Amino acid sequence: MERLATEIAGIKMINPVMVASGTFGYGEEAANFIDLDKLGAIITKTITLKPREGNPPPRIVETAAGMLNSIGLQNKGVKDFIENRLPFLSRFKTPVIANIAGETTDEYIELVKILNKEPLVKGIELNISCPNVKKGGMQFGVDKDCAAEVVKAVKQATSLPVIAKLSPNVTDIMIIAKAVESAGADAISLINTLLGMSIDIEKYQSRLGTMTGGLSGPAIKPIAVRMVWQVAQAVKIPIIGIGGIMSGEDAIEFFLAGASAIQVGTANFIDTQAPLRVVEEILDYMNRNQIDHYKKLIGIVK
Numbered sequence: 001m002e003r004l005a006t007e008i009a010g011i012k013m014i015n016p017v018m019v020a021s022g023t024f025g026y027g028e029e030a031a032n033f034i035d036l037d038k039l040g041a042i043i044t045k046t047i048t049l050k051p052r053e054g055n056p057p058p059r060i061v062e063t064a065a066g067m068l069n070s071i072g073l074q075n076k077g078v079k080d081f082i083e084n085r086l087p088f089l090s091r092f093k094t095p096v097i098a099n100i101a102g103e104t105t106d107e108y109i110e111l112v113k114i115l116n117k118e119p120l121v122k123g124i125e126l127n128i129s130c131p132n133v134k135k136g137g138m139q140f141g142v143d144k145d146c147a148a149e150v151v152k153a154v155k156q157a158t159s160l161p162v163i164a165k166l167s168p169n170v171t172d173i174m175i176i177a178k179a180v181e182s183a184g185a186d187a188i189s190l191i192n193t194l195l196g197m198s199i200d201i202e203k204y205q206s207r208l209g210t211m212t213g214g215l216s217g218p219a220i221k222p223i224a225v226r227m228v229w230q231v232a233q234a235v236k237i238p239i240i241g242i243g244g245i246m247s248g249e250d251a252i253e254f255f256l257a258g259a260s261a262i263q264v265g266t267a268n269f270i271d272t273q274a275p276l277r278v279v280e281e282i283l284d285y286m287n288r289n290q291i292d293h294y295k296k297l298i299g300i301v302k
């Protein structure tokens with residue numbers, strides 16, 4: 001498996017395939033179906049300082065080639081994560097990357113200060129891109145100065161690698177990417193979900209309790225590939241590609257566009273084996289094309 005070994009922002013991984021935040025919980029249920037030690041990294045569901053109940057139902061709608069969700073960052077807070085979720089993850093060698101969100105910059109800082117003390121947490125992914133919460137979340141991700149401010153503040157508060165997860169709900173993703181790179185981000189992950197809506201024509205109402213939600217799945221892949229490619233032309237830090245990855249071939253597209261690693265999200269809801277199948281299919285492609293290391297594929301398409 002040496003052919004897939006990598007290091008992203010100083011985090012060593014056996015392969016470049018991670019699981020995307022919010023689509024894999026904290027690994028506990030998934031461990032019944034797959035060997036967590038075969039993943040590149042586990043990105044936790046977003047953790048906030050205080051518990052959050054999330055949004056009113058319905059919170060999930062299937063769409064053509066994708067799904068809309070409006071979970072609203074439901075989670076039990078950082079204390080519960082440390083006491084009840086991390087101990088389970090300590091059984092595995094796979095690096096754990098904590099995805100966090102705050103309503104204010106101070107909340108992000110407080111969160112990283114708490115997570116700093118946990119040796120199991122190998123990196124921080126900053127959710128500055130959630131379209132489903134009124135305060136915080138996406139507000140940071142759609143404004144270059146806000147995005148830079150939160151990255152800078154978090155970098156000062158931790159020595160852990162910081163990955164800025166970007167929102168696609170912006171006019172020019174390159175501006176935001178450059179801003180977070182200048183602020184000290186060690187890597188960028190993109191994309192989070194695209195703001196969308198689905199209407200029940202019999203009831204004359206939105207199919208989601210919050211009216212709008214985040215679109216994910218194969219439907220968003222071309223947009224994600226485009227944004228990864230654009231960001232790859234704009235920054236030097238590693239890019240982690242996310243968006244509609246269902247197969248190894250999908251992952252290869254992201255590598256060619258400039259991603260150094262990828263995350264599997266919605267696919268986890270369809271196929272519990274998806275992330276490990278993606279790993280196998282990347283290897284199949286490499287074998288078919290006589291590629292000795294996947295890194296040779298990164299950024300070939302300029």
Ligand SMILES: Cc1cc2nc3c(=O)[nH]c(=O)nc-3n(C[C@H](O)[C@H](O)[C@H](O)COP(=O)(O)O)c2cc1C
Binds near residue numbers: 217
């Ligand atoms: C049900 C659901 C919950 C999600 N929750 C989070 C979350 O808590 N934090 C976050 O940063 N992204 C969250 N996401 C976004 C995913 O991590 C990912 O960026 C997005 O779904 C695009 O990838 P995909 O098309 O492979 O799913 C969520 C996505 C889904 C479908």
